[in-house]
Amino acid sequence: MTDDPDTDTDALVERVRDGDLRLHELDDHADADAAATARRRLVESDADVDLETVGAYGFPAERADANIENMIGAAQVPMGVAGPVTIHGGAVDGERYLPMATTEGALLASVNRGCSVVDAAGGATARVTKSGMTRAPVFRVADVAEAEALVEWVRGNEGRLREAAEATTSHGELTAVTPYVVGDSVFLRFRYDTKDAMGMNMATIATRAAAETVERATTASLVALSGNLCTDKKPAAINAVEGRGRSVTADVLIPREVVEERLHTTPEAIAEVNTRKNHVGSAKAGSLGFNAHVANVVAAMFLATGQDAAQVVEGSNAITTAESRDGGLYVSVSLASLEVGTVGGGTKLPTQGEGLDVLGVAGGGDPPGANADALAECIAVGALAGELSLLAALGSRHLSSAHESLGR
Ligand SMILES: CC(C)(COP(=O)([O-])OP(=O)([O-])OC[C@H]1O[C@@H](n2cnc3c(N)ncnc32)[C@H](O)[C@@H]1OP(=O)([O-])[O-])[C@@H](O)C(=O)NCCC(=O)NCCSC(=O)C[C@@](C)(O)CC(=O)[O-]
Ligand SMILES: NC(=O)C1=CN([C@@H]2O[C@H](COP(=O)(O)OP(=O)(O)OC[C@H]3O[C@@H](n4cnc5c(N)ncnc54)[C@H](OP(=O)(O)O)[C@@H]3O)[C@@H](O)[C@H]2O)C=CC1
Structure with missing residues (x-):
């Protein structure tokens, strides 16, 4: 390699063209930024495109080593804030700006309006009511009799499974193993307290150790470490009922005059929209989400704070309630399976770390788990504000006119 970065990159591009190197091998021959530049140049010339903006990322590429392969740059999503909004949570207390990254015009304005209404009502209450990340491997057994024997063994040996699983992590704790039998398939749904980590890597590594213990002690044979009963990144009723990640609820009681002045409607009208749309409409559609657009806030705050974007699927598992109460409006939103972390995964990236800093929840909490609980409560209050404003x-x-003026 020479000292001239352009020559270096040109040489790397040529080696890929000559078949001497594969795209993903570039990192073994150059630093992460030079490897990304070489790959970008190859794509630019092969696809006849200009990737100047994709290449204008604002952090050293090596910071993303554990987050992406074949990096060519960064997709930049605009980030804004809603709020500040006052949160009376179990893990967060006080005013917070909510960082949100999105391309949907009118979304921030809507959540911002919701936040101002929540604040005029004295703030929202939020609590994490259940916590646990799950991984459910599937085992093959000979028949139903062997399936029952495996279930019995698991019930009598949770201690051994816990010992094997917890030997792989200094933070994670195995809290439950729930068996499900379908003919000659046995699913063991392992649930972990993963503290401030979202925990999917942690739970997967720990479950592999536990599954090896099962295989050593029984006739069961592991077919797949994830048997889809976990359930990760797919819509699933089990997450809506049993929870996954954090189950978190937020609510607020808003005086009638605030509803009328700031939302241009009445508590009764909002309650009726919520019942007919979010409950009757969702039931008729066979939806798992009995809400209006919780996914909007979950997705935008996930992008801003380095969460796994695919888990917006589970994050949208939410029920919104609204009723006219004491002359005002009571609104709540309950997210059954919000999978969030403040350490690990995408939270280590510089922009996303700054997003967590805005909320004051970056890194490990004191006690461990407190920061991820606080993040869950902030997202729940954002979702509450969004539901309120859209309803x-x-x-x-005003829905179509708002999007006409702000979103086009
Ligand atoms: C757009 C508004 C807020 C106007 O609402 P408005 O009451 O006419 O606006 P306003 O100008 O009187 O301002 C009221 C407050 O809104 C906020 N606000 C207002 N404008 C801005 C702005 N530019 N930037 C930041 N904040 C803004 C701000 O808090 C402001 O208070 P102020 O600070 O002035 O005292 C309202 O009409 C609204 O919320 N509409 C709903 C839009 C919405 O929720 N869209 C979400 C996406 S819809 C979707 O993706 C899902 C869907 C719909 O398909 C799901 C389903 O099936 O239901
Ligand atoms: N493997 C899979 O099947 C899947 C992986 N993913 C990906 O997994 C990643 C998230 O996994 P996750 O396990 O959260 O993250 P990481 O794999 O980044 O691991 C985080 C580690 O941080 C350590 N840690 C330090 N402080 C704390 C603390 N206060 N609380 C908890 N842990 C702490 C723990 O180490 P220790 O355990 O040693 O204590 C923990 O295992 C994301 O990138 C996601 O995209 C997503 C879906 C599926």
Whole structure:
């Protein structure tokens, strides 16, 4: 290699063209930024495109080593804030700006309006009511009699499984193993307290150790470490019922005059929209989400804070309630399976770390788990604000005009 970075990159590009190197082998021959530049140049010339903006990322590429392969740059999503909003949580207390990254015009304005309404009502209450990341391997057994024997063995040996699983992590704790039998397939749904980590790598590594213990002690044979009963990154009723990650709820009681002045409608109209749309409409559609657009806030705050974007699927598992109470409006939102972490995964990236800093929840909490609980509560309050504002816009027939003026 020479000292001239352009020559270096040109030489790397040529070696890939000559078949001497594969795209993903570039990192073995150059630093992460030079490897990304070489790959970008190859794609630019092969696809006849200009990737100047993709290449204008604002952090050293090596910071993303554990997050991406074949890196060519970064997809930049605009980030804004809603709030500040006052949160009376179990793990967070006080005013917070909510960082959100999105391309949907009107979304931030909507959540911002919801936050201002929540604040005018004295803030929202939020609590994490259940916590646990799951991984459910599937085992093959000979028949139903062997399936029952495996279930019995698991019930009598949870201690051994816990010992094997917890030997792989200094933070994770195995809290439950729930067996499910389908003919000659046995699923063991392992649940872990993963503290401040979202925990999918941690739970997967720990479960592999536990599965090896099962195989050594029984006739069962592991077919797949993930048997889809976990359930990760797919819509699934088990997550809505049993929870996965954090189950978190937020609510607020808003005086009538605030609803009328700031939301241009009434508590009764919002409650009716919520019942007919979020409950009756969702039931008729066979939906798992009995809400309006919780996914919008979950996705935008996931992108801003380095969460796994594919888990927005589970994050949208939420029920919104609204009723006219004491002359005002009571609104709640309950997210059954919000999978969040403040350490590990994408949280280590510089922009995403700054997003967590805005909320004051970056890194490990004291006690461990407290920061991830706080993040879950912030997202729940953002979701509450979003539900409130959209339900009001529907009640006052402002949805399409809002998107006409802000989103096009
Ligand atoms: C757009 C508004 C907020 C206007 O609402 P408005 O009440 O006419 O606006 P306003 O100008 O009177 O301002 C009220 C407050 O809104 C906020 N606000 C207002 N404008 C801005 C702005 N530019 N930037 C930041 N914040 C803004 C701000 O808090 C402001 O208070 P202020 O600070 O001025 O005292 C309202 O009509 C609204 O919320 N509409 C709903 C839009 C929405 O929720 N879209 C979400 C996406 S829809 C979707 O993706 C899912 C869907 C719909 O398909 C799901 C389903 O099936 O239901
Ligand atoms: N493997 C899979 O099947 C899947 C992986 N993923 C990916 O997994 C990643 C997330 O996995 P995750 O396990 O959260 O992250 P990491 O794999 O980045 O691991 C995080 C580690 O941080 C350590 N740690 C330090 N401080 C704390 C603390 N306060 N609380 C908890 N842990 C702490 C733990 O180490 P120790 O355990 O040694 O204590 C923990 O295992 C994401 O990148 C996601 O995209 C997503 C879906 C599936």
